[in-house]
Amino acid sequence: MTASNPVFVALDTTEQSKAAALARTLIGQVGGFKLGLEYFIANGPEGMAAVSELGMPLFVDLKLHDIPNTVAAAMRGVVRLKAAITTIHASGGAAMIRAAADAAKDEAAKLGLAPPAVVAVTILTSLDQAGAEAVGFSGAVLDQVKRLAALAQDSGADGIVCSPLEVDAVRALCGPDFKLVIPGIRPAWSETGDQKRFLTPAEARAKGADVLVIGRPITGAADPAEAAGRIKTELGLAP
């Protein structure tokens, strides 16, 4: 991420040529690129390299969630992809979070790389109150996010993923150095789609988000670079 632009654009596609072309168009308009499961399953490590070699920070979003030993081994592979940020699920528990954080640091040191920020997904932004309760998170979503954020921080994670609606409360709980990576970002002019807990880029930033994860409002626009530029303007960044 360049210091001034907090936007990581989610290049959610299975097509390597499409991701690389979009990425090239967006250099200068965003702070980094996010590649997730959809892309990784189709294109593997070589596909990740095709985007990372463009020289922008890479967010590798594989949302690891398994027993600690398996997650630690997978995390070593994520480090080899030269990730700047990567995700695990906080609900994997304290030992899993610790194993992921330790493996990231250890593998990065072995390879002489900067370790990725390991951020733990709390409650997916596609879940509303009823959806969160249906998978067993009882109580207000905000309280569940705060509980998982504290668990993640106590277990060595560098930050969390939550919706913009919870950012100020988590910031107050976890302090200024805890990285808040925030999807569920919808400019007023965009479609909400499957996101249930969302705010605009400027609202999320004002609440204290460090990274804004934005996909379809940019990638689905007729002119993605123009859409990213519009978001830059809304964030008060120089064109």
Ligand SMILES: O=C(O)c1cc(=O)[nH]c(=O)n1[C@@H]1O[C@H](COP(=O)(O)O)[C@@H](O)[C@H]1O
């Ligand atoms: O971990 C994530 O990045 C993530 C967590 C979450 O709770 N919600 C969420 O939408 N995401 C990701 O953020 C991106 C949002 O994309 P758009 O909804 O198209 O802006 C997608 O790539 C999701 O995988």
